[in-house]
Amino acid sequence: MITENFTDTVLYFIELLLGGLTRGSIYALIALGYTMVYGIIELINFAHGEIYMLGAFTALIISGIMTMYGYAGISVFFTAMLVAVLYSSAYGYTLEKIAYKPLRNAPRLSPLISAIGMSIFLQNYVMLAQTSDFMPFPSLIPDFECLALIDYMIGGPELVILITTVFVMICLTFLIKYTRIGKAMRATAQDKQMAMLVGIDINRMISATFIIGSALAAIAGVLIATHIGQINFYIGFIAGIKAFTAAVLGGIGSIPGAVLGGVVLGLTESFATGYVSSDYEDVFAFALLVLILIIRPSGLIGRNEMQKV
Amino acid sequence: MNYIVKILAILFLPVFSGYALADTINLGVAGAHSGDLASYGLPSVKAAELVVDDINAKGGVLGKKVLIWAEDDACKPELATNTATRLVSKGVHVVMGHICSGATKAALGIYKDMNIVTMSPSATNPDLTQSGNYPNFYRTIASDDAQARLEVDFALNTLKITKIAVIHDKGDYGKGLATFAKKFIEQSGKAKVVLYEGITPGAVDYSAVIRKIKRSKAGAVIFGGYHPEASKLVSGIRKKRMNTIFISDDGVKDDTFIKVAKKYAEGVYATGPKDVSHNPMTIRATKDHQKKYGKDPGAFFLNAYSATLALLNAINKAGSTKYESIRMSLNNDFVDTPLGKIRFDKNGDAEGVGFSMYQVKNGKYVELKE
Numbered sequence: 001m002i003t004e005n006f007t008d009t010v011l012y013f014i015e016l017l018l019g020g021l022t023r024g025s026i027y028a029l030i031a032l033g034y035t036m037v038y039g040i041i042e043l044i045n046f047a048h049g050e051i052y053m054l055g056a057f058t059a060l061i062i063s064g065i066m067t068m069y070g071y072a073g074i075s076v077f078f079t080a081m082l083v084a085v086l087y088s089s090a091y092g093y094t095l096e097k098i099a100y101k102p103l104r105n106a107p108r109l110s111p112l113i114s115a116i117g118m119s120i121f122l123q124n125y126v127m128l129a130q131t132s133d134f135m136p137f138p139s140l141i142p143d144f145e146c147l148a149l150i151d152y153m154i155g156g157p158e159l160v161i162l163i164t165t166v167f168v169m170i171c172l173t174f175l176i177k178y179t180r181i182g183k184a185m186r187a188t189a190q191d192k193q194m195a196m197l198v199g200i201d202i203n204r205m206i207s208a209t210f211i212i213g214s215a216l217a218a219i220a221g222v223l224i225a226t227h228i229g230q231i232n233f234y235i236g237f238i239a240g241i242k243a244f245t246a247a248v249l250g251g252i253g254s255i256p257g258a259v260l261g262g263v264v265l266g267l268t269e270s271f272a273t274g275y276v277s278s279d280y281e282d283v284f285a286f287a288l289l290v291l292i293l294i295i296r297p298s299g300l301i302g303r304n305e306m307q308k309v
Numbered sequence: 310m311n312y313i314v315k316i317l318a319i320l321f322l323p324v325f326s327g328y329a330l331a332d333t334i335n336l337g338v339a340g341a342h343s344g345d346l347a348s349y350g351l352p353s354v355k356a357a358e359l360v361v362d363d364i365n366a367k368g369g370v371l372g373k374k375v376l377i378w379a380e381d382d383a384c385k386p387e388l389a390t391n392t393a394t395r396l397v398s399k400g401v402h403v404v405m406g407h408i409c410s411g412a413t414k415a416a417l418g419i420y421k422d423m424n425i426v427t428m429s430p431s432a433t434n435p436d437l438t439q440s441g442n443y444p445n446f447y448r449t450i451a452s453d454d455a456q457a458r459l460e461v462d463f464a465l466n467t468l469k470i471t472k473i474a475v476i477h478d479k480g481d482y483g484k485g486l487a488t489f490a491k492k493f494i495e496q497s498g499k500a501k502v503v504l505y506e507g508i509t510p511g512a513v514d515y516s517a518v519i520r521k522i523k524r525s526k527a528g529a530v531i532f533g534g535y536h537p538e539a540s541k542l543v544s545g546i547r548k549k550r551m552n553t554i555f556i557s558d559d560g561v562k563d564d565t566f567i568k569v570a571k572k573y574a575e576g577v578y579a580t581g582p583k584d585v586s587h588n589p590m591t592i593r594a595t596k597d598h599q600k601k602y603g604k605d606p607g608a609f610f611l612n613a614y615s616a617t618l619a620l621l622n623a624i625n626k627a628g629s630t631k632y633e634s635i636r637m638s639l640n641n642d643f644v645d646t647p648l649g650k651i652r653f654d655k656n657g658d659a660e661g662v663g664f665s666m667y668q669v670k671n672g673k674y675v676e677l678k679e
Contacts, residue, residue, distance in 0.1 A: 008524075012520065012524055015520045016517060016520060019514075019516035019517050019520060020517070022514070022516065023513060023514060023516070026514075027513075133565055134536070134537050134540075134565055134569050135569075136568055136569040136571060155548055224513060227514065228514060228541060229540070229541070229544050229569065229570075229571075230537065230540060230541070230569045232537075234511070235511075238511040238512070238513075239513060242513070269517070270516070270517045271517075273517035273518055273521065274517050274520060274521060277506055277507075278506045278507060278508050278509070278515075278517065278518050278521075279479070279506060281509060281512075281517075282509060
């Protein structure tokens with residue numbers, strides 16, 4: 001390793017950087033859903049990872065059926081994605097109505113427990129209804145030819161994940177800042193009672209948040225499953241934990257924060273593995289979390305929230 | 310020790326009602342016949358009964374009938390010494406047992422002092438044979454490090470690789486294998502371990518580790534762990550257009566691995582238990598078991614069946630029940646068993662028992678014949 005020349009060292013660094021960015025985008029894509037739900041009802045939606053897993057399973061079934069009927073290529077990808085988004089959104093909507101709405105005025109711990117309950121329920125439901133085995137997931141995203149020269153650094157699916165994350169973040173920011181529904185959502189987030197008084201249907205706003213969050217989870221599920229190539233009923237748990245960490249790291253409730261948190265986490269893990277050892281990957285990731293929370297308790301770009309009285 | 314045991318044996322002799330008759334061959338069968346682990350021990354008693362019935366029907370060994378003396382140790386080391394003493398006092402000539410490594414180790418000293426050959430169907434602790442402390446000990450099961458040994462030998466001698474990356478999944482099974490593999494590579498002096506790392510099971514991807522493998526310029530990866538991580542690693546490596554050879558263990562020798570890794574699985578090596586299901590003796594032993602006991606045989610049945618055969622065959626070939634003659638025969642004479650034609654190396658491990666190397670060819674694991 002001493003004989004390694006300068007170009008190789010730089011190349012190695014760039015490869016780690018790109019790998020970290022991809023991993024970070026994966027976390028960010030899931031973290032966006034966490035952060036949106038937290039932003040509006042201050043609930044950590046532990047079942048979010050399960051919605052992500054359901055999205056991946058839906059896409060697997062749809063793409064399986066379509067391949068059986070002879071469809072191929074990009075049309076399968078978009079149809080599978082669309083159905084996964086619709087299906088998961090329906091799940092997210094129902095989840096909120098069943099598990100969280102009845103507890104809206106309960107102490108804050110109750111919906112949290114309810115969320116964990118839903119998470120366990122959905123995992124086991126998929127395990128029983130589908131399988132406990134790992135299932136192969138088809139690579140729906142082709143390896144683009146223009147990437148042939150640098151595909152040892154970044155492949156098609158990785159690039160799509162990176163672009164999607166940035167695109168989704170921009171769209172969300174736009175939606176929340178400038179549209180009618182976005183304004184209503186922000187109003188609901190700031191003060192539910194006041195929002196109601198000025199004529200905002202807060203139930204609809206909360207449902208909308210869950211639908212958007214679940215749609216994002218489904219997009220993440222499909223993209224990541226094609227990237228990794230295998231899914232089982234348990235993938236939501238680990239991805240969910242990491243994404244939640246990313247959301248907290250960036251400042252939960254903040255949309256750019258979730259993306260930044262995801263990228264920081266991904267890069268830390270990648271560099272820790274690359275320059276130290278993958279044995280310590282998680283140690284570095286969580287040490288960073290602790291450090292940042294000590295210095296900035298509300299996350300990297302989280303607002304310092306006043307306690308509501 | 311020697312004297313104490315002998316004196317004890319003599320003292321206890323009259324206490325036990327049935328002590329061995331001089332004109333029989335006495336086979337001790339020791340192991341867990343009760344308690345939590347009885348399901349590991351009882352099949353060995355049944356195996357011994359089947360073999361002995363068979364042999365007695367054909368006239369016995371050296372013209373004498375074979376008698377089985379079964380004793381329970383419940384897989385507990387502290388009970389195993391009593392078990393051994395009881396068997397010694399009954400005058401057994403050879404012992405098939407014990408079942409658990411801990412209990413076997415505890416009992417072995419007593420058998421050693423009494424010069425009794427002992428053969429376990431299931432004790433896998435590497436030290437039992439490799440330490441050289443128990444010349445009276447043999448076994449018909451591969452030791453815990455056998456897979457790592459096979460992987461390393463294959464990489465070094467068959468594939469002639471000089472730089473190896475050892476990766477594991479931080480679990481007991483995977484890390485244990487990786488530790489052995491690393492040790493064997495270093496001991497051989499033929500190759501270097503250029504990378505030794507643990508990966509987190511279930512992580513979204515392993516791109517950083519894969520880049521590290523690439524940077525280390527390893528010719529092969531030896532992976533200790535299970536198929537979900539292996540398939541992610543292999544697909545990642547191949548997608549990065551690296552042709553690094555991938556060698557793994559029986560946690561990966563699973564059809565799910567091929568199903569998930571698809572075209573990337575092609576060419577992957579994995580060790581797995583030797584396929585003995587087509588051996589006519591295996592088929593016969595299983596049928597006999599079903600006929601006599603009305604159900605399928607349990608754990609370590611074939612190993613115990615083979616051990617009993619090997620012991621009795623050795624007495625027959627040696628022409629006596631003398632310790633040295635039995636040992637000589639075990640090390641030199643081949644015997645046909647359900648596990649194949651076997652004899653034992655100088656440590657007491659059965660040659661050719663245990664694992665084979667498999668390779669994925671056209672979407673199927675194919676056993677590589679040497």
